[in-house]
Amino acid sequence: MHYGPVRKPWWHGAAIYQIYPRSFLDTNGDGIGDLPGITKTLDYVASLKVDGIWLSPFFTSPMLDFGYDVSDYRGVDPVFGSLEDFDALVARAHRLGLKVIIDQVYCHTSDLHPWFSASRGSPSGEMSDWYVWADPRDDGSPPNNWQSVFSGPAWTWESRRRQYYLHHFLKQQPTLNLHNPRVVDALVDVGTFWIKRGVDGFRLDALNLGMVDRRLRDNPPGPASYGASRPFDMQRHVYSMSQPEMIPLIERMAGAFRAAAGRDFFTVAEVGGSDPHATMVDYTSGSKRLSCAYSFDFIGASAFDAAHIRSVVERWSGDPDAGYPGFAFSNHDCARVASRWRNPAAPKGRIERLLLLLQASLSGTIFIYQGEELGLPQVDIPFDRLVDPESIANYPNGSQRDGARTPMPWSAADPHCSFSAGEPWLPLGDEHRSLTVAKQDDDPDSMLNLFRRVMQLRSSSPALRRGSIEFLPSPPDTLLLVRRTAGGEAAWCGVNFTGRPVAMSLPIEMSVPADVVVGGVRCEDGTLLIEPFSGALRAS
Template sequence: MAEWWRGAVIYQIYPRSFQDDSGDGVGDLRGITRRLVHVSRLGADAIWLSPVFRSPMKDMGYDVSDYLDIDPVFGTLADFDALVARAHELGLKVIIDQVLSHSSDEHPWFAESRKSRTGPKADWYVWADPRPDGGAPNNWLSVFGGPAWEWEPMRRQYYLHNFLAAQPDLNFHNPDVRAALLDTVRFWLERGVDGFRLDTVNYYFHDKELRDNPPLPCKERLPPVNPYAMQDHLYDKSRPETLAFLSELRALTDRYGARAMVGEVGDETRALELMAAYTAGRARLHMAYSFEMLGDDFSPAHFRRTIEGFFAAAPDGWPSWSFSNHDVARHVGRWARHGADQDRLAKLSIALLASFPGTIGIYQGEELGLADTELSYDELTDPVGLRFWPENKGRDGCRTPMPWEARAPNAGFSHATPWLPVKPPQAARAVDVQEADPNSVLHAYRQILAFRRRHPALRSGGFDFLDLPDPLLGLTRRTQDDVVTGVFNLSPAPHRLPLPRALRESERIGPAQAARLDGGAIELGPNGFVFLRHG
C-alpha cells in the first residue's frame, strides 16, 4: 500500500524507557522487539523509534556521534534488523528518528571541523568570527537557554548550536553536508526502515548573513522562564532554503517505494504555515506535525482553528496530530487540571484524536492513562530541567519507564535500577492491571482504534465541524459510502445538546462514554463522547 501512512496510527517508542532486556536499567532493542505484540494488539500501524544511534547521550540520543551504527546501550545493528523483521511480521511499519540539523560535538565531522579554518570539513558546521568586542556574532539564542554560540579556541571562532553546546549545527548551505546526510538516510532505507521522523526539520538552514532576530512583543511584566520565547526566529530557523532540501529527501525516499517522512516543526509564530508548506504537493514531506496540540489549550475552538487552519493553507497537504510525546508533559496531566477524572479524560482524548483528519500519533504509556511522574531535582537527567528547575521541571517526567507488571520490580521494566524511577502512581496503571479490567483505558484505546480502522471516513474522509456551544466539539467525517459524526464534551461537567437537524435521525455506533440519546437531544456526562451514524 503506497500511502499506508495516510490516516495511520503511529506509536512512539522512547527506547530508553520501553523495556530493558539486558539488565542495565536502560531500555534496549531486544526489549522493544519482545514487547511489539502489545503495540500490534493496540491497533497501531507503525512504530516511531526515538534515536538509537551512537551518542554521548548529552541529550539522550539527540546528539548523534555516528549516524550509521547503534549505540551499545541499545544493542547492535543485528538487534535492529531483528526488530524490523519482527515488526514487519506483526504488520507494523518502522519509522526511525533522523537528527539531521545538528550532530554531537563528538562526531568525527565536528572533530575535524573544529581543528582549523582550512581543513576538509572546515565549512561543515556554522562558524562565525566574534564581534569586535569579542561577543557572539549576533543575538540568536539556544532553545536550551543562553546564547546559541559557543567559542572554539582552536579556530578562534564561534560555532552555532540551537540546542546544547554539545550539539553543533551542521551547515546545510554546504552541498557536501547535504550529500553526506542523504547518504545516512540511504543507509537506513537499505536496511528496510519504512520512514523517518525528521527532528527539528525547520532548523536545517540558517540565514547566511547572520542577521539578528527581531523581538516579539512581551505582554508579561517579567520575561518567560526561557528568553528564547522573546524573539521572532526569522533568521536562525524556518528559512526558505529548507524546501529544496525536503524535495531532495523526498526524491530519495520515493526511490524505495512505500516510505514516509514526518517532520517536526517547532516554531512559535508560523507553525501551521510551515506544516502546510512542508507537505504541499508530492515533492516534499509526506506529513508534518507541530506543537499546536501539545500545549495547554484544551478547547473546542483551538482544535477546530488548528485543523481548519492547516487544511486552508494546504488543501493537498497532510498533518500528523498528537497530544503527547517525549518533549512535553503528558496530556492527561496537562488537561486534568480542569477538574477531569484521569480515566475519563484519557478515553475522551483518544476518541477525539481518532476523529481528527490526518495521521495520529500515540506516545507510549498514554494508552494506560499515564500522567507525568513527579521527580525530585536529584532524579533528573534532562538538561532543560537541570537548567530551569523548578519553574520548568524538564521532560524527564514524561520519559519514565513503561509499567508492564504492577507487582514486579520496577513494574516489569527492568530487574536493575532503572535510569529514571518507576513510582507507585505509574506502576498502579501497569499493562497487566488494565488487561484484567474490561473498563480500563487500555481496552478503550483498543476499541476506539479498532473502530477507527473499520471506518474509512475516520482514516481518510473529508471533514466538517458542527457549530456547537463551548465546551462541546462536533465533527463529521465522510467518504462516499461512510459518514461518522463524533460529539465530544471537553468539560468535567455534564451537558445536554439538542441534536442539530442533520443528526436527529442518527443512531449511536461504536465506542461511547457517558452519552445517551434522549429523543431530540444528546445527554453528555463529564468528558462524555459519542459516535453517531446518520439515519
C-alpha cells in the first residue's frame, strides 16, 4: 500500500492527542477538569512530540451524556470555563506548534436545545421538520423496530405533537433531520463559528448516524454470531445508519469548512457499525470529502489479534483518491487498551510499550488517548460510582466508559494526584498513583519518555509518517513485521506479542540496528531474533 508524496497536508501521518476535558486538569477545585487546566498543561502535551490535540465536547450541555448532548453549539459550558478561555487555549496551542481539533456533534442535540423546543411544539411550525418525527403504528407502538445504542427502543412519544421522535442514544438526545437542507445550513454556520475562532479541524461525532431511511423501514435481524449484549446489537442497521444520501451532505460540509478556513482544514468522521470500512472509504474518497475516517476496528477488539490488525490496515489501498484512515487503540468510549489487550504472561508494562511501537509504525493518522503515554490501565469503577448512562444501562456488559475517563494522574503529591483540589468527579485508579506524569518524567526508562522518543522518530521519519506500508510474511498471530518506505528511505517495526521466541529472515535494508528496542531483539546475519513479548522500531 502506498501513502506517498502525492498528498502532504499537515494531518497526513500526524499523531493527534485526545483530551477529555472533564478529566485532564481542574483549576478551580470543583473536581471537574476545565479549559484553563488544558491550557496550563499544553507544554506537557507539546513535549509528547504530537502534532495536535483533539478536545472532546466542552459546549453548553445538561451533561446527561457528558457534553455529547449539546444545548448551545456556540457556547462553552460554565463548568469548563468561557469562550475567552477557549480562545486563550487555541492561542497557546498554536504558539507551541499544536493544531486544535474539536468535536462537532451534528447528528443530534440535547432536548433542551432551542431547536428542539421549537420543533416539538407543533407539526406545522418553522422548525417542525428539524428532527426525525413519525406517526405511531396503528396499535400506538413506535413506527419501526430500531433500537437505541444505549438501551431500549430508539423512539420516544411526544404528547405535544402526538408523534414519536427518533434518538439513537438517550431519549434526551433527539436526532436531527439532516435530510433538511436548512438544518445542514445551520450546522455549517456552527462549524464556521469555531473555524473563525482558530480551530484547525473537526472530529464529526457518530457521522454515519446522520441520515436515516426516509421510509423508516424495519432493520433486519443480525446474524447469530453478532454480539447480543444489547438489543441494538441484534440488528443489521441497514436503514438506521450509513445512508447513501450522506455523501452529498459530506461534500457540502467539507467544502464549506475548507472555504471558511482558507487553509487545509482537517475533518475526521467517526464511523461505527459492525463492518464500517466501505462507509469510511466513501466518506474520505477524492478531494471533495472528508480528510480521514476514525476506525473502531481496534477500539472494539477485546484482545490482541495480529491477523486482525494486519487485515484492517491492508484494506486501505493507499490511493489518495480511495480514502484515508485514522487508527486508535483507545478513546473515551471504551476500556483502555492496556487492560483490554493485557497478557498476564508478559512482564508488567511490556504490552503497552509494544503497542506504542506498533501504532507509531502504522500508516494514516494516529490518535492517542490521554494517559496512553503513561501506560494507564482501565479503572474498575464500582456500580454505585458509575455516572455514564450507557455503562449503567448495560451493566455489567456495557462499554465501561467511566473506567477510561478517570482523572489524569499528574503527581502523587496529594490524594487526588494533583488533578484537583476538590473531590474528582470520578475516582482515580489505585494503579495510576504509581504511573503519574511527575514520577515518569524523572525516569529515563519510563513509558512516558519512551513515548516521547518514539513519537519524535515518527515525526522526523518520512517513511514512518507518510511512506508506503507492507506487512512482511510472518507466522500467523505470532509476529507483526511492518516495513514503511518513502523514496529511498525505509523504516521497520517488529513486535512479538506472544510467549514464544521468533526468528525471521530480513531484507537487507532491515538488517541495521533498531532505534528503539523493547525486551530482547537482535539481528544476526540477516535474521531477526525477537524474544517473547519484545519488539523493535527502526526509523529512516
